[in-house]
Amino acid sequence: xxxxxxxxxxxxxxxxxxxxxxxxxxxxxxxxxxxxxxxxxxxxxxxxxxxxxxxxxxxxxxxxxxxxxxxxxxxxxxxxxxxxxxxxxxxxxxxxxxxxxxxxxxxxxxxxxxxxxxxxxxxxxxxxxxxxxxxxxxxxxxxxxxxxxxxxxxxxxxxxxxxxxxxxxxxxxxxxxxxxxxxxxxxxxxxxxxxxxxxxxxxxxxxxxxxxxxxxxxxxxxxxxxxxxxxxxxxxxxxxxxxxxxxxxxxxxxxxxxxxxxxxxxxxxxxxxxxxxxxxxxxxxxxxxxxxxxxxxxxxxxxxxxxxxxxxxxxxxxxxxxxxxxxxxxxxxxxx
Amino acid sequence: xxxxxxxxxxxxxxxxxxxxxxxxxxxxxxxxxxxxxxxxxxxxxxxxxxxxxxxxxxxxxxxxxxxxxxxxxxxxxxxxxxxxxxxxxxxxxxxxxxxxxxxxxxxxxxxxxxxxxxxxxxxxxxxxxxxxxxxxxxxxxxxxxxxxxxxxxxxxxxxxxxxxxxxxxxxxxxxxxxxxxxxxxxxxxxxxxxxxxxxxxxxxxxxxxxxxxxxxxxxxxxxxxxxxxxxxxxxxxxxxxxxxxxxxxxxxxxxxxxxxxxxxxxxxxxxxxxxxxxxxxxxxxxxxxxxxxxxxxxxxxxxxxxxxxxxxxxxxxxxxxxxxxxxxxxxxxxxx
DNA sequence: CTGTTAGCGCTTTCAC
DNA sequence: GTGAAAGCGCTAACAG
Numbered sequence: 001x002x003x004x005x006x007x008x009x010x011x012x013x014x015x016x017x018x019x020x021x022x023x024x025x026x027x028x029x030x031x032x033x034x035x036x037x038x039x040x041x042x043x044x045x046x047x048x049x050x051x052x053x054x055x056x057x058x059x060x061x062x063x064x065x066x067x068x069x070x071x072x073x074x075x076x077x078x079x080x081x082x083x084x085x086x087x088x089x090x091x092x093x094x095x096x097x098x099x100x101x102x103x104x105x106x107x108x109x110x111x112x113x114x115x116x117x118x119x120x121x122x123x124x125x126x127x128x129x130x131x132x133x134x135x136x137x138x139x140x141x142x143x144x145x146x147x148x149x150x151x152x153x154x155x156x157x158x159x160x161x162x163x164x165x166x167x168x169x170x171x172x173x174x175x176x177x178x179x180x181x182x183x184x185x186x187x188x189x190x191x192x193x194x195x196x197x198x199x200x201x202x203x204x205x206x207x208x209x210x211x212x213x214x215x216x217x218x219x220x221x222x223x224x225x226x227x228x229x230x231x232x233x234x235x236x237x238x239x240x241x242x243x244x245x246x247x248x249x250x251x252x253x254x255x256x257x258x259x260x261x262x263x264x265x266x267x268x269x270x271x272x273x274x275x276x277x278x279x280x281x282x283x284x285x286x287x288x289x290x291x292x293x294x295x296x297x298x299x300x301x302x303x304x305x306x307x308x309x310x311x312x313x314x315x316x317x318x319x320x321x322x323x324x325x326x327x328x329x330x331x332x333x334x335x336x
Numbered sequence: 337x338x339x340x341x342x343x344x345x346x347x348x349x350x351x352x353x354x355x356x357x358x359x360x361x362x363x364x365x366x367x368x369x370x371x372x373x374x375x376x377x378x379x380x381x382x383x384x385x386x387x388x389x390x391x392x393x394x395x396x397x398x399x400x401x402x403x404x405x406x407x408x409x410x411x412x413x414x415x416x417x418x419x420x421x422x423x424x425x426x427x428x429x430x431x432x433x434x435x436x437x438x439x440x441x442x443x444x445x446x447x448x449x450x451x452x453x454x455x456x457x458x459x460x461x462x463x464x465x466x467x468x469x470x471x472x473x474x475x476x477x478x479x480x481x482x483x484x485x486x487x488x489x490x491x492x493x494x495x496x497x498x499x500x501x502x503x504x505x506x507x508x509x510x511x512x513x514x515x516x517x518x519x520x521x522x523x524x525x526x527x528x529x530x531x532x533x534x535x536x537x538x539x540x541x542x543x544x545x546x547x548x549x550x551x552x553x554x555x556x557x558x559x560x561x562x563x564x565x566x567x568x569x570x571x572x573x574x575x576x577x578x579x580x581x582x583x584x585x586x587x588x589x590x591x592x593x594x595x596x597x598x599x600x601x602x603x604x605x606x607x608x609x610x611x612x613x614x615x616x617x618x619x620x621x622x623x624x625x626x627x628x629x630x631x632x633x634x635x636x637x638x639x640x641x642x643x644x645x646x647x648x649x650x651x652x653x654x655x656x657x658x659x660x661x662x663x664x665x666x667x668x669x670x671x672x
Numbered sequence: 673c674t675g676t677t678a679g680c681g682c683t684t685t686c687a688c
Numbered sequence: 689g690t691g692a693a694a695g696c697g698c699t700a701a702c703a704g
Binding site for chain 2: 696697698699700701
């Protein structure tokens with residue numbers, strides 16, 4: 001761990017610069033020298049100190065990423081995709097969890113920036129003004145993921161949460177569902193949740209569906225979803241569709257219906273968002289919106305890599321799209 | 337982003353060393369000087385370059401962590417606990433996913449080491465010889481998490497997978513279950529899975545339960561768990577208990593039983609391992625082994641921090657214990 | 673208490 | 689093609 005470039009240089013009878021050139025694949029080095037240097041590196045078990053390289057070269061080969069949480073959310077898988085592709089390209093990930101708090105996000109961004117990452121991935125498009133400022137002034141590529149916005153800090157890689165929710169609403173209306181309750185997360189608001197909620201409401205408005213007293217704010221958990229059913233039953237009018245903003249809440253709702261002997265989808269349709277693995281496993285399987293989570297991470301990684309490579313991308317908005325997965329938790333019948 | 341310590345020093349009319357002392361909270365600085373320096377730092381918006389500090393001070397304030405996967409596993413939450421406590425102490429996390437492959441783990445460890453982390457967290461206690469060697473020679477504290485071993489590289493923070501599985505087997509035998517099938521993961525073996533499997537088998541052996549043809553290797557997924565039920569039904573003898581090595585497989589099994597109208601637990605008991613959120617949400621709720629995942633991460637972080645602080649810990653094995661959560665998916669009756 | 677200086681290990685001109 | 693030397697921005701002696 002303490003053999004350094006000078007040791008290799010001495011053994012190979014070359015200058016430190018030459019070793020460095022070999023290490024960094026510069027072409028200005030004769031094949032024989034390169035071979036000799038490589039041999040010496042192996043012999044000494046030399047491992048470059050990337051901290052020193054980072055200081056000298058002004059690039060650290062690290063990327064900062066902040067996600068809300070690592071638990072059962074889509075972000076964990078996004079990070080995995082991101083991590084995988086970056087790793088293949090010799091870049092490492094510095095990761096922080098902000099717990100859906102903008103303030104914490106700001107702290108993390110600040111702390112990461114002091115470590116001079118070459119680029120940044122942040123989740124979502126809502127940030128504190130200071131976070132935006134820090135990121136914008138940092139001079140490094142920034143990708144905002146998991147949603148889209150007209151006004152990105154730099155680049156945005158994601159899908160349109162609003163549009164997906166809107167389309168889902170229309171589809172289920174076409175399947176005969178008419179009396180809707182929307183279930184959203186009671187936590188600190190964020191652009192993805194808000195986009196989904198507004199998408200549902202816009203869809204309902206376009207279809208003339210009543211959404212009076214029809215928005216339930218619940219914990220984003222299985223229990224929260226169960227709770228939603230309890231509260232829905234207290235609404236003084238019949239309901240035939242629960243539009244949940246996350247699969248976790250939707251699955252919680254399905255399981256609560258099992259307990260209450262409410263037949264899904266005949267008595268009540270339930271739809272979610274995310275297509276987590278559990279969505280296709282429950283009974284009945286959940287109608288939901290699928291996004292390629294790991295693919296989104298990989299795509300964000302690719303964009304970041306190209307940006308690091310000084311490429312100019314044709315667009316600042318990379319829309320990965322979504323797919324509505326129609327399954328047994330909602331009605332199937334011919335369109336109206 | 338380009339104001340440096342010298343600029344602050346010049347403005348404050350002090351030497352760079354003094355600014356450094358203020359930054360690092362050294363006591364050898366007069367209150368007035370400190371105040372002046374602090375003012376200049378604020379005025380210039382100075383942000384220390386931690387890469388340079390890392391090189392000069394020979395500590396980077398980074399910790400490397402490798403986990404198998406970020407998806408629906410306990411490791412994501414362990415990392416979150418770890419990340420949180422380290423963040424509070426000014427330390428950042430470098431993270432890599434090895435996908436249960438020792439080879440990939442080795443690559444990641446090697447790559448991380450070149451970035452000179454101050455300490456290392458690795459998942460599990462089985463590693464390639466080279467990984468062990470690299471870690472052992474690195475001279476930095478290493479914590480192996482999520483299991484225990486007599487022979488840690490350095491420290492181990494976790495719980496006894498074998499013993500938990502063994503005790504669970506005994507408990508369920510006491511509840512009247514007699515004809516067991518064990519479901520384990522078909523993926524690349526690891527110490528946690530193996531510990532659980534051997535724990536189940538040891539329990540069965542102690543109780544004289546037949547385990548001939550009773551070990552099913554399935555995909556560690558909801559589908560894999562469903563598959564286990566299908567295969568169990570083909571075994572030519574009655575079964576009244578499925579001991580699954582993960583909640584994901586156990587929940588998959590429960591859901592398959594719902595589909596097949598197999599009454600749990602009257603006709604078939606099912607138990608899992610991990611106590612993921614879905615475990616208490618399904619119908620019936622799953623009997624499983626609970627470990628404090630985030631708490632394990634935090635504990636690993638605390639150990640790492642104390643180690644970084646040169647403290648000597650009284651033991652190399654930090655056993656966090658486990659708790660058997662007896663729920664409706666297994667029989668409840670007076671002990672034999 | 674504080675300024676000065678010598679590195680930390682590497683990259684990158686700049687001559688040769 | 690290659691060596692020498694000057695930093696990268698900071699910390700940590702070492703004087704004073």
